[in-house]
Amino acid sequence: MGVPPMSEKQCAARIRVSARRLRTACALPILAVMPPLLIAIVASACLGALVGLIRQWSDQSAKAADVDFGGVRTFTFWAMLGCVGAFAxxxxxxxxxxxxxxxxxxxxxxxxxxxxxGARPGGTTFASTLLTVLAGSLVYWQELPGAVLVAATTMVLVGSKQPLHAWTRAFxxxxxxxxxxFVAITGVILPLVPNRAMGPFDAFNPFSTWLMVVLISGLGFAGYIAIRMLGTGAGIVATSLFGGLASSTASTLAFSRRSKTDPALSQHYALAVIIACTVMLPRVVVVIAFINREFAQRLVLPLSLMAVPGVLYAALVWWRRRPGKVHGDPVALRNPLGLSTxxxxxxxxxxxxxxxxAAPQLGxxxxxxxxxxxSGLTDMDAISLSIAQMRDATPQDLAVRAVTLAAVSNTLLKAGLAISIGSPGIRWRIALVLGLTAAVGVAAMGLV
Structure with a gap:
């Protein structure tokens, strides 16, 4: 009995199915046909080789000589040994x-x-060796994300030996x-203070107060550390950015005083003051977002508008003439983590x-x-965080206007400081840009 002939549509369908099967067979990854143990060994060897590469490069860079202990081959063997050991x-x-x-x-x-x-391996070599063996074991146990994290962290720390040593020597x-x-502030004092409202109008919460201290001190410390890592040879833009993160008021004072002793660079120091003061605006939004994200979102519009004059001025100066380097130590900031502070x-x-x-309670x-x-004339963070903590107790439109007004007064304060102690070349630039910033802030209050 003969096979009935296929129609044209059936023939085309059969061809499509055959082509699909052929593509699938050709596209089948080679890993799918490899034994799991072999895949684990290959992956372990790759991770170990990467760790060994960074380890060998780090030692060769430091000693300017070949290293016979703990290089690419050795760490590859250790990772494979961990994988095979887990299998066994x-x-x-x-x-x-x-x-x-x-x-x-x-x-x-x-x-x-x-x-x-002079060639003895230290504790870092010992730890990185055992972690590499452990990474190989994790690969066999199919904990690949953990193995990659262990290997990557090991590589970063091993490769950062010289920069870390140079950085800590500058402390x-x-x-x-x-x-x-700061460790005492965060790890000792914070867990011990009571977390409950007390006092008139239940306005004082020790835990909340100290948590704000930790938040502001930690953010300021991040900017301070960045300044210390940049050093005196950093560009004015980078220095003013992190200086504004640490303390825009201190940065304003430092750069303004520096313009008096080096008036030829007044344009650059004016740019540094303007950048530091402008950084303060998004910094406030970020800080508030930690405790009240919805309120922070409402502040984005007015504070972004206030930042426009500073951003435009910085872009103009950068386009006309790229800012130079910081000479000397213009940002003489103190560590913001002092207990007295x-x-x-x-x-x-x-x-x-x-x-x-108390204000809404008393009408x-x-x-x-x-x-x-x-309050903005003394500290921008305190009033901003206090209002953000109120949440539904204060109308949101009024709260946004209050924080915006605090930013206006803080900007005017720093403009006054720069004008009073800066060089003549810095005064008119600061008056123009920060004056526009404050004016835009007042106008933005009418938009909320």
């Missing part, structure tokens, strides 16, 4: 992987004592003291938080605007 532990005895770790650790200890004094005793005080901010925040919360809602203006 699963197939035979669970103690085999522990034996692998013990043998590798023993080998490291023996190598340390047998090597010449001063005040830096270390301030850092330890934290206590002062806590007291200021507590007082302003009380006044902000003085309109008094929030004068309070914001006066």
């Amino acid at each position: 532990s699963e197939q035979t005895s669970p103690v085999l992987l522990a034996v692998v770790f013990l043998l590798v650790g023993t080998q490291q200890i023996v190598a340390k004592f047998n090597a010449p004094p 001063t005793q005040d830096d270390i003291r301030g850092t330890l005080q 934290a206590i002062k901010f806590a007291v200021l925040y507590a007082v302003i938080a009380f006044l902000v919360k 003085l809602t309109k008094g929030l605007l004068p309070l914001s203006f006066v």
